[in-house]
Amino acid sequence: MPKLTSSSTPLRRRAARLTKRDVLVLAVLAALAVTAIVLFLTIGVRGNIGYIMARRSAAVMSLVLVAIGIAVSTVVFQTLTANRILTPSIMGFDSLYVLIQTVAVQIFGAVGLAGLGAVPRFLIEVGLLLLLAVILYGRLLSGQADVTKLLLIGVVVGMLFRGLSNFVQRVMSPDVFLVLQDRMFASFSRMQADLLPWAATLVCTGLLLVLVDRRRLDVLALGPDLARGLGVDPDRLRVRLLAAVALMVAVSTALVGPVTFFGLLVAHLAYQLLATQRHSIVLPAASLAAVVALVGGQLIIEHVLPFEASLSIIIELVGGLVFLALILRRSST
Secondary structure (H helix, E strand, O other): OOOOOOHHHHHHHHHOOHHHHHHHHHHHHHHHHHHHHHHHHHHOOOOOOOHOOOOOOOOHHHHHHHHHHHHHHHHHHHHHHHHOOOOOOHHHHHHHHHHHHHHHHHHHHHHHHHHHOHHHHHHHHHHHHHHHHHHHHHOOOOOOOOHHHHHHHHHHHHHHHHHHHHHHOOOHHHHHHHHHHHHHHOOOOOOOOOHHHHHHHHHHHHHHHHHOOHHHHHHHHOOOOHHOOOOOHHHHHHEEEEEEEEHHHHHHHHHHHHOOOOOHHHHHHHHHHHOOOHHHHHHHHHHHHHHHHHHHHHHHHHHHOOOOOOOHHHHHHHHHHHHHHHHHHHHHO
16 A cells, blocks of 8 residues: 555544544443343343353354344445445345255255254355355456446346245145244244354454455445555455455354345444444444344343244344335435
8 A cells, every 4th residue: 555645644643533423332332232231141030040141141142243243244245345235135145045945954854954963054054155155246246346237136146046945945845844934034042052163263254354454445445446546456355355244144144044134224323323434433333233233132022022023023124124215315316
């Protein structure tokens, strides 16, 4: 990256400072996240405290991993595609997950999948999602990304995956389809503690790759031509970060199932609350907002609401409304 002149150095220093608004937003989100986690761990605890705390700790860790993975991957993917309404899920990732689950259940059956074990099955799902995502979107993001082309191809690919899934589901026996139906929708209460070490390792790996390139992401957000002029290779950066995005989304999807609009929701919230667009600030803000939404939402559903509800349905409803609002606002400008 070329050396900045003395006249631009004060501008860079001012840009590097946190505004009071950013500090306040991060502090409030952090306080809300800690409060939600503490309440989730302690509220209504009675009986065998050690057993209950162990189960709740595993559940909280899973929710935090999923929240961070989805939030960070969405913010990075939006920067790579230079569009705030695109997410890996909207681009067909969830349909790919459903297709993998459908084919796996049809080939191995419920007994075969159970005999395979949770950890091997999880690693196979993550590997397939990661491989197919890099193959599919790596070529699309090489060179200057055409947002319209990305969106159209993502919709077509999603339709193709859903069509293949529906075809396989039609030839399934009713018993096998019941097993598959439980895997087709996101669930934040079926996560297994055995998967946590693997999931934490993979999510932290992807997060580390993103954090190393967080400043290059700020440069890439200025546009590919300007990024090249400032010493950043957009093509290599996109491929490297796409691998990190695919890894985190694959882990999150394999843990809880498809969540289409959650990443869009927390990323948009972070950009609206902050006065800056620097990734070193937006990424933790989006992650904290995601933790508050998942842990706090699961807490409310389990201990506050007088009826049974699914957090994933609520998230998809709110996120879908935000997605429609963003599209309508963009079309009117």
